[in-house]
Amino acid sequence: MSATHDFQYRVGARVGGFRPGAHAGLTLGAGDDFVAHASLFARPDPRRIDLRASLRDPLGEWLVRLARQRSHIPVCALIDLSASMGFGTPSRKLDLAADFVAALGRAATAAGDPLSLSAFDDAERPELRLAPSRQPALVAQYAEQLRTAECRSAGHGGLIDALAPLAGRQAQVFLVSDFHRHDAELDTALDLLGRARVTPIVIWSPSETEPPAGDGLLRLRDLENGRLRELWLRPELRRRWRAAVAERRRALDLRFQARGIRAFYMSDPFVGDALTRHFLEGA
């Protein structure tokens, strides 16, 4: 099962920071990413003397190669626990999110990045908060907690609180949600995450994007505000349903595109390879 969930992420831009890691960094240090030559006097590291360049140097100085090191980046996932995430059969959207979190734990361990996790609904959920850590077991445990978590409250006000530790910092942020009714919060959150690299993970259950088979009266109650929608399903309405989903997806895409973000759409089941491909394409 986990084989299909496993993925690898890539950070598109060079990351700062001196701690070594898996991602191309900005800091000069031990690495094979050549930047320039410097005089041995300026960089007294005889191990890096470049003989060829030194011989060619008109001033006859001893030159040392300078390279950028590979650095780590803090990784964070913010998980939406609002009522709508409890939707979906047989697996809830939150279960899909748990699949993703477990796979993310393995990916972060593989990349050597510290991973922090937090969940929010109307407020931040403190019991579902994992401080930055490199311990895969903690993440696996967290994923299990998510599977049993209740999605009870409507609203996404906790998003801002949950990402407060990340605000203005460089990080790889996964925003795991179905993005229903994120309006003001989402814009504020993306503003705060200006320096971070955000990957929205949009989880839509097939049962919400695809109308059920069979014609007849379908009564639907909004999980968050309790409003009722009654539909007489028929081919024409099915077409409009799919069109509405496509329209919604387009609007969401536009919104992210304005900030140079590409969202990843996840359905049931979660396919790790697709996410890996998403990172390869989007880098």
Added chain:
Amino acid sequence: MIAGVDFLRPEWLALMPLATLPLWARGTEASGYPDVGWLPEDRLGRLVGLALRVLSALAIAAVVLALAAPGRPQSLALRTGRGAEVLLLIDRSRSMDERMLPSDWRELSAYDIRHQTQSRGPVKSQAARTLLGEFVARRPDDRFAVSFFSASALHVVPFTQHDEVVQAGITAGGVHRGLSETDVGRALISSVARFENRAYTGSRIILLVSDGGARLDEDTRLAIRAGFERQRVALYWIYLKGFGRPDLEQAGEAGEAIPEVALHRFFETLPTPYRAYQAESPEDLAAAVEDVGRQQNHPLDFEERIPRQDYSRGIIAAALLLVAILLAAGRWQLRGLR
């Protein structure tokens, strides 16, 4: 009459607010959906959903209403009829089970008549009941009561204008065979008494159908005479004359010894109108009944008690129909997503 609706158990109406439940509890049957704002608006679906909710509200309301048992209260209606109050007093003695003369008896020889009356003619009581039934059916405005008598009177139907009851009463006379006694005196006294304490709203008639007479003692005669005088009742006697039975008009002193003739003569002395019809064959009987029908035709006022009419049955039926519609509609209801 429309305004007059009463409830047998009005306390059940307190449950009426339950009928608004389907309008309030909207989400109970619906399956959850993350964001209905996503979905397209569907006017048809909304109409159908609203109709179903209204139907369920109506069904609950109908059940509550039926529990409260609404109905039109009992009332009295003043009715005007034409014609008379007729009491059919029918002989139920065993001799009534004999046969009458066949229609063509005048052509038969004296010898044949004796034997053929035993086999061919219609049974007296049967013929009388058939004709009286037709008589009642032809006179819808009259009020009829039915009594049978043999040893004493059996009052079968009180005065009523409901023909089917009267017809059923007349038919009831045909059950089983007659009894042996015939006491005309007692039957007449108790029949006249049935007019007692009733408003005099039209002419009153006792239609006595009998095939035999009786000698009445002096006390009975007095009682009958007083009763007829007080109640102002006319008497019509249809005498079913069997073969070989005496003729009522038989003259002379000798007649006094024959019960039928004696009874006839006593009736003639009554202070109220009296007519006798002798019927030997079914045709005579029919003519006699015809004649009585012609005699009496006066307007008649009376009050009728209309019993309480309960509407709950119809309302329960309506509720059942609504529930059936809802159940049928459930066939088209999709159960959730996937």
